[in-house]
Amino acid sequence: MREIEFDTVVKTVRDLIIHCSTDLPEDMYNALKTSVEVEKSPVAKAVLEQILDNANIAKTEERPLCQDTGLAVFFVRVGEEVKIKGGLLRDAINMGTEQGYKDGYLRASTCHPFSRANLKDTIGYNLPAIIHFDLVAGDKIEIEYAAKGGGSENVSRARVFPPAAGKEGIIEYVREVVSDAGGNPCPPIVVGVGIGGTFEKAVISSKHALFRDIGTENPDEELNEMEQTMLEQINNLGIGAMGMGGTKTAMAVHIESNPCHIASLPVSVNIQCHSSRHAHITL
Amino acid sequence: MATYHLTTPLTSEDTRQLNAGDVVYLSGVLYTARDAAHKRLVDLIDKGEELPFDLEGSVIYFVGPTPPKPGDPIGSAGPTTSYRMDSYSPTMLAHGSKGMIGKGKRNQAVIDACKEYDGIYFGATGGAGALLGKRIKSAEVIAYPELGPEAVRRIEVEDFPVTVINDTHGRDLYQMGREQYEVK
Ligand code: SF4
Numbered sequence A: 001m002r003e004i005e006f007d008t009v010v011k012t013v014r015d016l017i018i019h020c021s022t023d024l025p026e027d028m029y030n031a032l033k034t035s036v037e038v039e040k041s042p043v044a045k046a047v048l049e050q051i052l053d054n055a056n057i058a059k060t061e062e063r064p065l066c067q068d069t070g071l072a073v074f075f076v077r078v079g080e081e082v083k084i085k086g087g088l089l090r091d092a093i094n095m096g097t098e099q100g101y102k103d104g105y106l107r108a109s110t111c112h113p114f115s116r117a118n119l120k121d122t123i124g125y126n127l128p129a130i131i132h133f134d135l136v137a138g139d140k141i142e143i144e145y146a147a148k149g150g151g152s153e154n155v156s157r158a159r160v161f162p163p164a165a166g167k168e169g170i171i172e173y174v175r176e177v178v179s180d181a182g183g184n185p186c187p188p189i190v191v192g193v194g195i196g197g198t199f200e201k202a203v204i205s206s207k208h209a210l211f212r213d214i215g216t217e218n219p220d221e222e223l224n225e226m227e228q229t230m231l232e233q234i235n236n237l238g239i240g241a242m243g244m245g246g247t248k249t250a251m252a253v254h255i256e257s258n259p260c261h262i263a264s265l266p267v268s269v270n271i272q273c274h275s276s277r278h279a280h281i282t283l
Numbered sequence B: 001m002a003t004y005h006l007t008t009p010l011t012s013e014d015t016r017q018l019n020a021g022d023v024v025y026l027s028g029v030l031y032t033a034r035d036a037a038h039k040r041l042v043d044l045i046d047k048g049e050e051l052p053f054d055l056e057g058s059v060i061y062f063v064g065p066t067p068p069k070p071g072d073p074i075g076s077a078g079p080t081t082s083y084r085m086d087s088y089s090p091t092m093l094a095h096g097s098k099g100m101i102g103k104g105k106r107n108q109a110v111i112d113a114c115k116e117y118d119g120i121y122f123g124a125t126g127g128a129g130a131l132l133g134k135r136i137k138s139a140e141v142i143a144y145p146e147l148g149p150e151a152v153r154r155i156e157v158e159d160f161p162v163t164v165i166n167d168t169h170g171r172d173l174y175q176m177g178r179e180q181y182e183v184k
Helices: A006-022 A026-038 A042-061 A089-103 A163-181 A199-211 A221-235 B012-016 B035-047 B089-094 B108-117 B129-134 B145-150 B173-181
Strands: A002-005 A071-079 A082-085 A130-136 A141-148 A157-161 A189-197 A250-260 A265-272 A277-282 B003-007 B023-032 B059-061 B099-102 B120-123 B136-143 B152-166
Touching (some): A002 A006, A006 A082, A006 A089, A006 A141, A006 A277, A026 A042, A026 A250, A042 B129, A042 B152, A042 B173, A071 A199, A089 A130, A141 A199, A157 A163, A157 A199, A163 A189, A163 A221, A163 A265, A189 A199, A199 A250, A199 A265, A199 A277, A221 A250, B035 B089, B035 B145, B089 B108, B108 B120, B129 B136, B152 B173
Parallel strands (some): A002 A082, A071 A130, A189 A250, B003 B023
Antiparallel strands (some): A071 A141, A189 A265, B023 B152, B120 B152, B136 B152
């Protein structure tokens, strides 16, 4: 059984969070650059240029890309032959989250759902983190992290369709969700689509789909084709950068699909804004 | 798409010349407030009590910044989604405020109030918090410090870049822009 020190996990998570808050991933940066080139609207073009300027300033001056530094979301794949020495993995991730958000001068955005009281002085600074664990073979721990802002979560949606809705129904639904969202999720966006499984499986898949690098193809031919169709339809909506009208509303659609019950077709659409702060690391 | 440089407080003369889609660089003082602060401000107006700042010609920025790093006046400071302020903004405009900065659609009541009271709803680029934060030269909490990032701040800005979304003629850039680029 391999052992990893509790403090190693804490420090890794802390550093990952601080790094992500100021350094836009390369796939997103390049996708934005391409968007500026193809955008037809001068107003949207100016917005896209500002977004790129912002990314440059954030990186060189180590300032948070966006003031909504999000909830901390993790997908963690734990090998069956590894254990944490000196504490629980969940506690280490939460502790790393608190340290990262504090030390990086990031905003604490967790609150009680009804009183809306900020939890920074009770549960912890921007705690609890949202953690999805999975058990896998091997002796490694793989951590995927994203800072998920409120604007794009607020317009995300899920629905269980009757099987007869089929591919057409799914494509139409995705278009409708993005259309209703308009400029609120800070386009240009990435659209994560989770299909199949149970209700919650579809939702989690739609979030996980957002971690795939922009510009990579879906290995499943049928899904790849659906992604292209959806992307074209979304860009035809005319929403544009920040909803000000334009030809680039989304930079990618990513689908994750699962087997499902004979009676149902769950579909979830999770939207990611252009400030896509995510990274992954293996311990 | 014209470009203007304006200094706050704004007058009706300033706002009436603007059209949806114009780019404006704002300088001068802005006041920050989100929903919790708006609720308190509008309560004061309803009771006829004095506000923590002069509404006349004021521009309100919907923002909840990150904590400043040592030596900086403010952290990253991009706009938050504006619809949460829809129920308060018409009252603010009716009492002299001339502008709002945020992101995302407003309801018809806000669009109508802009027309009636010579107000402008400006859009700033969401997610450009580092760039926008740098255009803020000073920041001072003037009311409700207990609201943390949502406290009311008086901030001084220089060439703060915004786009006119709703103008004094009742127009809406979100609708116009989308119609122009929609492929049916
Ligand atoms: S939607 Fe994204 S870019 Fe826009 S304010 Fe929220 S976190 Fe920032």
